[in-house]
Amino acid sequence: MTDDTQLLAVALRRRDPDVLDRLIERYQHRLYRYLLFLTGNAALADDLFQETWVRVLERGHQYNPKNKFESWLFTIARNLVIDVSRRKRIASLEEIGDPHSEQSYDPPDDRAQSALQMLVTRENEKAVQLSLLKIAPYYREVLLLRFQEELPLEEIAAVLATPISTVKSRLYRGLEALKSALPGGAA
Amino acid sequence: MNETPHARARKLFEQSLVEGLPPAEQKWLDAHLRECTECAFATATTRELLSALRSVPVTVPGDLAARTQLKVRLRSQQTAEASPSSTLLWIITAASWLLGIFSAPLVWRGFAWLGERTNLPKPVLELGFVLWWAVPALIALAVVLHQRAVGSRA
Numbered sequence: 001m002t003d004d005t006q007l008l009a010v011a012l013r014r015r016d017p018d019v020l021d022r023l024i025e026r027y028q029h030r031l032y033r034y035l036l037f038l039t040g041n042a043a044l045a046d047d048l049f050q051e052t053w054v055r056v057l058e059r060g061h062q063y064n065p066k067n068k069f070e071s072w073l074f075t076i077a078r079n080l081v082i083d084v085s086r087r088k089r090i091a092s093l094e095e096i097g098d099p100h101s102e103q104s105y106d107p108p109d110d111r112a113q114s115a116l117q118m119l120v121t122r123e124n125e126k127a128v129q130l131s132l133l134k135i136a137p138y139y140r141e142v143l144l145l146r147f148q149e150e151l152p153l154e155e156i157a158a159v160l161a162t163p164i165s166t167v168k169s170r171l172y173r174g175l176e177a178l179k180s181a182l183p184g185g186a187a
Numbered sequence: 188m189n190e191t192p193h194a195r196a197r198k199l200f201e202q203s204l205v206e207g208l209p210p211a212e213q214k215w216l217d218a219h220l221r222e223c224t225e226c227a228f229a230t231a232t233t234r235e236l237l238s239a240l241r242s243v244p245v246t247v248p249g250d251l252a253a254r255t256q257l258k259v260r261l262r263s264q265q266t267a268e269a270s271p272s273s274t275l276l277w278i279i280t281a282a283s284w285l286l287g288i289f290s291a292p293l294v295w296r297g298f299a300w301l302g303e304r305t306n307l308p309k310p311v312l313e314l315g316f317v318l319w320w321a322v323p324a325l326i327a328l329a330v331v332l333h334q335r336a337v338g339s340r341a
Binding site: 015017020021024025028029032033036037046049050053054056057058125128129132143144146147148150153168171172175178179182 | 201204205206233236237239240241242243244245247248251252254255256258259260262263266267
């Protein structure tokens, strides 16, 4: 537990609006990117981005300074994505908790992918990013947290509320799935 | 079944990405990749793939942060207006305790008078007296629990 996280916990309990403003500025890119790739839908990512920060305000007293703030932030965002997927049944994000579920995974529709494409500028990265959207969400989210957000395994396990061994096995399988989803088969 | 050096190299490479490698195995992998162009190419391609993942040039909508900041501030104000401040709750609790302490002799006499009139057993009267004292604390507890429930639902 650092002094920074301790001070942050106090500020969150006080619902200090200036601290929240600074946090929104600081984490906007990482959070938006995470939500965009988890949902594959820019408009939904926009809504969930705002809702995540409203939850940070309302549940600030629950933040434990022993954990990194970004892990807590990603946990809130992930729970919101699961809530939305349960309500709208968009993609089978409910399966996040159960990769061996027999329910089939529906990839995001073409409109969602084209919305994402508009935001992605470099041509040689499009294939990787769109391949990411094709793989099952429970693999996608661990790959995002590990290789995009560069969280350690322990933090990913905390975000997913799952054992480290499960995180590792999803990472290995996710890497294989990502390589298979690339145009041409495997990297 | 024996593992080929190439299969072992690919496996160790993925392990190095996911959870890291012990120094001895890292050394073996580095040596193998220096000698085997096929494995070196495969691992370089995977590194490139992950590098592309990291350098995603996602553009955050220009006004998203500002809109969110405004929404959070408005929600903060609404919540502050809707719920009684904790200071007020403490003042009410303290006042209720003081009132309880100073009114205890009168209340005790009241219960004694009630006992004479109704011939109720002494344990019932004592329980009534304790409850009389506990009521403000129970109300305060109910208010706090209600606020927490509302907070966690939000």
